[in-house]
Amino acid sequence: MELPINYNEAHWLVRKHAREEYARRQNGLCCHCGRPLDKEPNRDKPINKRVFPKNFFKWPVHLHHDHDSGMTIGAIHNYCNAVLWQYHSK
Secondary structure, three states, X not given: OOOOOEOOOOOHHHHHHHHHHHHHHOOOEOOOOOOEOOOOOOOOOOOOHHHOOOOOOOOOEEEEEOOOOXXXXXXXXXXXXXXXXXXXXX
C-alpha cells in the first residue's frame, strides 16, 4: 500500500488497511509514544473524555493524520491521539 493517504477522502476500509500497514512498518509501535500498539500507552497526562466524539475511545489504535492537509502520519494509540488533540491541537 502506498502511504500516506488522505484521511479525509479515504473510505473507512482504506483507512483500516492504512492503519494496519503503518503498524507493520512501525514494527507494532505507536508513532507517538513508541510503546507497542497492543499494550497500554504511558498515561502520563489526564484526558477529558467529554471533549472527544462519542466513539473516539472505542478502538484502541487510531490512524493519526494531519488535520490541515488530511494526510496520514502513522498508527497511534487512541490515548496518544487524545493527548495530541487535547494538549497540542494536532
